[in-house]
Amino acid sequence: MASAEPESAKEAPPPPPSTAPRGRVNLSLVDFGLRFVLFAAAVSSVVVIVTSKQTVVGKLRGVPPGFPVQAKFDHSPAFIYFVAALSLAALYGLVTALASVSVIAKPNLSTKFLLHFAVWDTLILGVVASATGAAGGVAYIGLKGNSHVRWDKVCYAFDKFCRHIGGALAASLFASVVLVLLIWISIISLHARIRK
Numbered sequence: 090m091a092s093a094e095p096e097s098a099k100e101a102p103p104p105p106p107s108t109a110p111r112g113r114v115n116l117s118l119v120d121f122g123l124r125f126v127l128f129a130a131a132v133s134s135v136v137v138i139v140t141s142k143q144t145v146v147g148k149l150r151g152v153p154p155g156f157p158v159q160a161k162f163d164h165s166p167a168f169i170y171f172v173a174a175l176s177l178a179a180l181y182g183l184v185t186a187l188a189s190v191s192v193i194a195k196p197n198l199s200t201k202f203l204l205h206f207a208v209w210d211t212l213i214l215g216v217v218a219s220a221t222g223a224a225g226g227v228a229y230i231g232l233k234g235n236s237h238v239r240w241d242k243v244c245y246a247f248d249k250f251c252r253h254i255g256g257a258l259a260a261s262l263f264a265s266v267v268l269v270l271l272i273w274i275s276i277i278s279l280h281a282r283i284r285k
Contacts, residue, residue, distance in 0.1 A: 116278050121189040127267045128182030131175045134260035138162050141253030148246035160250040167223040174220030181213050207275035214268040221261040228254045
């Protein structure tokens, strides 16, 4: 005895597969997040180096006992350049994060913005990398000295100051890596749009 089921009781065909690719990362959102991370890393680097101030009495070789000696970031042109460059990177990160929001809101503007982002990210990466190198060179001399030109190391006396400089340099290196990632995202996104 075969049961005859009405047509309405039969299973409906499965819905057609979605046209949106599964598992694909929205690079615009990643771009926005990384730009905010760039801003945070640059600001933290600037704050750490600007607050690096230490006074020591009688610890430094070649200085009379009882004579106070102070170390501040603005005693070195390399550290001043570092603060200026990372301040610029922080401002750039904030402005481009806001511009990235407009790209998310209006995707038809994305190709033009991506090209500008790639160019400006590369320029800012050069500025941040050069400032990090300059400050890193001065910090290395403070840490290790240079016996060939008789520059003594000073980090044995200015330990807190040197730790601050090291922390600021680490945050700056992290900001440089974030900028490299942003350049890659812009180039990958542009390549995907050109292929279409």
